[in-house]
Amino acid sequence: MTRLVPMSSVDAAWLGMEDPTNLMMVTGVLALDGKVDIKRLRTLLDTRLAPFGRFHQRVARPRMRGGMLHWQDDSQFDIDNHVSHIALPPPGGEKALRELVSELMSTPLDTTKPLWHVHLVDGYAHGSVVLARIHHSIADGIALVRVMLSLTDATPTPKPAKRKVESTNHAGPLDWLPGLLDNPARLADLARLGVQGAYRLGRMVVLPPDPPTAFKGELGRRKRAAWSAPLPLEDFRAVGKAFGATVNDVLVATATGALRRYLENRGEPTKGVAIRASVPVNLRPLEQAHKMGNSFGLVFLTLPIGISDPVKRLRSIKKEMDELKRSPEALMAFAVLNVMGYTPVAVEKAGLRFFGSKATAVLTNVPGPRESLYLAGRKLDSVMFWVPQSGHLGLGISILSY
Template sequence: MAATITPLANVDAAWLKMEDPTNLMMVTGVLMFPRPVDMDYFRALIESRLLQFDRFRQRVVRPSLPLAPHYWEFDPHFNVNAHLHRIGLPHPHDKSALQQLVSELMSTGLDFSKPLWHMHVVDGYGEGGAVIVRLHHALADGMALVGVLLALTDMNPGAPRPTPNGHLAAAEPDALAPPSPLRGSWEALQLRAAEMAGRGVGVGRRALIEGLETYLNNDRPRQLAEMTTDYAHAAGKLVLRAADNQTIFKGELGIAKRAVWSRPLPLSEVKAMRQALGVTVNDLMIAAVAGGLRRYLEGRGEEAVDFRAAVPVNLRGPHEMGGLGNKFGLVFLDLPVATVDMPRRLALVRYRMEALKNSHEAPVALDILGAIGFSAQMVQDAVVRMIGSKATAVMTNVPGPPIPLYLAGQPIERMMFWVPQSGRLGLGLSVLSYAGNIYLGIASDAGLVPDPDGILLGFYAEYDELLGMV
């Protein structure tokens, strides 16, 4: 019987075509735990939950004909053990060693002869452990992939343990109260994702980009896309926008990348600043990040100038949560890097974020990605260069679960994710909230920014300045 094949959607194919050894199109994540991860338990979760999605058992086939579409087919030799590896963290077994390991894996491409995902279970992270996840963007966008990973989690430590054949074992007696027939299922994940990542659903029926947070209301972007005049204006604005300012953050990319993340910042503390200053949590984070970037530039004898961040905007509706594939656009935020005065910088961030709320560019960018998916390589390269010239960084903000989640029987203490820097950009900035804390993650090209910890130090100084204002 002929093998089942599925052509890649144009937008998914675009991410495949943008793959380059110096700019891998992977979503990379790290989860940290207080104890070593039970490998058998973790493998059983992968088999019983992740492999319910066909994409994680399918590989991409590149057609022999030049204009034929790429397609998915089930890997006839699929073996989950080819995608799960257990490794020990080198000395000194601390955060710096884990950041180095994440950096090395972030710099290493996936095997395209197999399904496009890989996970490393890491032993020796202090007294605990970690899981490093790499997922190709052709599978789905960052929001969908984070949702898939959350489907592996439970909301309490006594959830039923999957057996080797993928079925759930009986729960511990104390885990049965309160009863939850959806616990551990994909339906439960959808509910959690809608509650945690979609806090803006139904608020004003508009495409909220409340300081970069990903909301799920899908009506407004569709309305904008259907308004021909506005759509054409947005397309022209995107194409004709001047190239971004040149800084040391832009340049020729190399293979090696660097990944770091901040200490946990209490979300209650940030919300107290928000209330005192009359801004959003995201306004505060962006202002502190922009100041940290300025300090980094000045510390290296460079002139501090404003530059743009490309911001992904989710275009999924609430009913579309749980699906794979890519469905997001981009808007461009001018970061007030050159502004030293914190109140002035905070006001600029707030003003510019307000201006983005009615941006028409997100659906335009989604259509451009779709066009890349069926274009010839030469055309695709030109479009990618054009988009990449408009920005210096990719900046994301994912409102994660507000409560601790459990994986393989123990709590996830901390987590961080990075999306790829499309357009061959060399700097990624990720803001993630989880379990009462907020984190900043930085991914950089090692040739351009070999020491992203320097940006973090500047960010901490700016954050302390914000605290001083209240």
């Protein structure tokens, strides 16, 4: 008999957010400096993902309405069902890759199998691309970056496979407080939840809907992937140091400026315009980054598109970011997700629509590796990823440093 592991209510909430117009997948692209052999990649995935048991488990739905979801070991697991080999149409290049990423991020995963798939793509520049699609119910961005890093090496020579890692995230009445009792630094957050938490939750509820802009509209099933050229991290560090801001503050201010420019190029008004982004906040201690499951809260961050001066824009964002860091809003959002995971899907979707109306975009920044890495013997040239947008949001902005 195959093993059943109760799904945490937060992971169940992310599974319940699945919608034909917003698939709850994290999509990642790893561009390599040479061609990768499909057999070598398949063997690498089979051995390196084995320590993360969740990649061998499928979703087991209850026979009775209202029953608990479980992760179930897939007795029919076959790595060939999760690895595909395709080639970009000639002449290949960035446009063809964008079209492929857009198509695949619009294609649902097979729910009868573990919720992930990797595509080896040939015909891009001078090397291969590894394109991974992983359902958000398996893990959050921090954990998935660690998973992807487990596939890489510091040198072209492969390292031995890792030992088995327990990836359970059992459901329970206190599963919305991950690591709080083991992390004294989080106890202050717990103490503030009583008063400040109620205030912040009330603030989230009474926020007015975001204003209509070109970034909001009726959602379709087809998604469009895009990316910028890489930007030097040292430039962001220098700007942050000059203005007493963090690298993240500068990145968010830069993204806000790009959104302003987009509206201006469309001839749309920007004076006084401000939109909100739903920003994930990691609640997982770094030493637990390898564990599967979702352990983050969400905060609403105002993006002051109407501020034309880049310095004033940066200071405005830094001020609000500092305030959000001191508040328990992320913990309260995590608690709300925990409750939503226990509710019927119809109730959950209604809650998503309500909170989703208060934002325009999802914006996330995940720290990546600080040194050069190799995958299947090939140097990793670049890493990109796209997060799903819940609550009928149509715009996602993902930032990763490498």
